[in-house]
Amino acid sequence: MSNTDDRRFEVLRAIVADYVSTKEPIGSKALVERHNLGVSSATIRNDMAALEREGYIAQPHTSSGRVPTDKGYRQFVDRIAEVKPLSSAERRAILDFLESGVDLDDVLRRGVRLLAQLTRQVAVVQYPSLSVSSVRHLEVVGLTPARLLLVLITDTGRVDQRIVELGDVVVEDDLSRLRALLGHALEGKRLEAASIAVAELADEAPDDLRDAVVRCATVLVETLVEHPEERIVLGGTANLTRNAADFAGFPGSLRSMLEALEEQVVVLKLLAAAQDSRTVTVRIGEENEFEEMRSASVVSTGYGSAGTVLGGMGVLGPTRMDYPGTIASVATVARYIGQVLAGR
Structure with a gap:
């Protein structure tokens, strides 16, 4: 890039900085006063005229200063050598x-x-x-002997709670087995894979837990494949x-x-x-x-x-x-x- 191009970019950079700060169109006199650009005001006026011809700045009103255009902002952003660091x-x-x-x-x-x-x-x-979420943990809580609360937690922090109404009473030992079966099928899997695994589990469950597993699986599949906006x-x-x-x-x-x-x-x-x-x-x-x-x-x-x-x-x-x-x-x-x- 030529020295002239570099100098004109410094003029553009100064116009962007001043306009962002003041909200006012920027004239050549203001640039001379605020920035040490190392050239005469006549040169700055010539550079501004060239920048305007090339579409980097525009004159919003007659006899006013110049403001950056979208093209000017793009040139400025593309040539940011170093972003402003945070302390x-x-x-x-x-x-x-x-x-x-x-x-x-x-x-x-x-x-x-x-x-x-x-x-x-x-x-x-x-x-x-949801497409990148995996099941971190499934908690199965007995609210009553015939009602469960399923709490599904993903690795991205999503938490879903669902109530399952059972057709029969489930004792504590059976609840522990149910919790282990569901957790083994779900935990660590992406949501799509987890929904498939829990659906298959309904066919593989022990006879004495099959009804409870089917009811839980039905609720969980709906939860896992439900992709709200x-x-x-x-x-x-x-x-x-x-x-x-x-x-x-x-x-x-x-x-x-x-x-x-x-x-x-x-x-x-x-x-x-x-x-x-x-x-x-x-x-x-x-x-x-x-x-x-x-x-x-x-x-x-x-x-x-x-x-x-x-x-x-x-x-x-x-x-x-x-x-x-x-x-x-x-x-x-x-x-x-x-x-x-x-x-x-």
């Missing part, structure tokens, strides 16, 4: 806060609340995908409305985004693409395939452990965004959520 104290505080979560729901709620505070954007996290947790939605001015040039876009967040379908599809916990993906404006999100940027990644991605998470907000800081925050919170869930 060791910040990282420790994040991990401590997440580790204080009492269960999966609490950890994810804490994660989105923290990410929304760090980035001042809308934060979102997807619940662990994937869930997400949102935090910081009010941050969108605080940045309403950023969407003024896109009539109806803020309302469309709020509706998309409420319906969750679009957000789930965006996060479904975040399948690599080692990479943070940034989609800017028109790069978003969904029309509702084309006035926004989405910064997302996957979270998980041991090479397995459990779900996606990230933030969305106006294209006028602190990209280095946002990328660092998303990557850090995702990494620590994965660590916390893996340790449970």
Whole structure:
């Protein structure tokens, strides 16, 4: 890349930084005053004219300064040499806060609340995908001699409870045998494999337990193969409305985004693409395939452990965004959520 290109990128970087900070179009005079670019104001004006011709910046109003375009933000993001690092104290505080979560729901709620505070954007996290979940433990509790409570716990923290009505009384010894049979068939298996195993168990059960096994298996198969719509947790939605001015040039876009967040379908599809916990993906404006999100940027990644991605998470907000800081925050919170869930 030529010296001229490098210098023009430094001008673009300065425009992005100032616009993110001030929300005001940036003129050449402001760049000279705020940044030591090492060239004359005339050269900066020439560079800004070239950047505008190439579509990296635009003039929103006559006689005003310039603002970055989606193409300009993309160039800026692609050439971020080093994301803004979080301090060791910040990282420790994040991990401590997440580790204080009492269960999966609490950890994810804490994660989105923290990410929304760090980035001042809308934060979102997807619940662990059922397709990668395995049965960690099945507990069988006798509520009455003829009624059982089945508690199914997955390795991703999902907990399902189901009541089974028995046709006859089951004594404590038989309950222990039933617990052992079901646990052996299920524990350690992925949900799909577990549903097959428990269905087969109904044909292989001892005669004196067959009715109880069939009733439990029927309930468990329904639980294991029941894949309700994937869930997400949102935090910081009010941050969108605080940045309403950023969407003024896109009539109806803020309302469309709020509706998309409420319906969750679009957000789930965006996060479904975040399948690599080692990479943070940034989609800017028109790069978003969904029309509702084309006035926004989405910064997302996957979270998980041991090479397995459990779900996606990230933030969305106006294209006028602190990209280095946002990328660092998303990557850090995702990494620590994965660590916390893996340790449970």
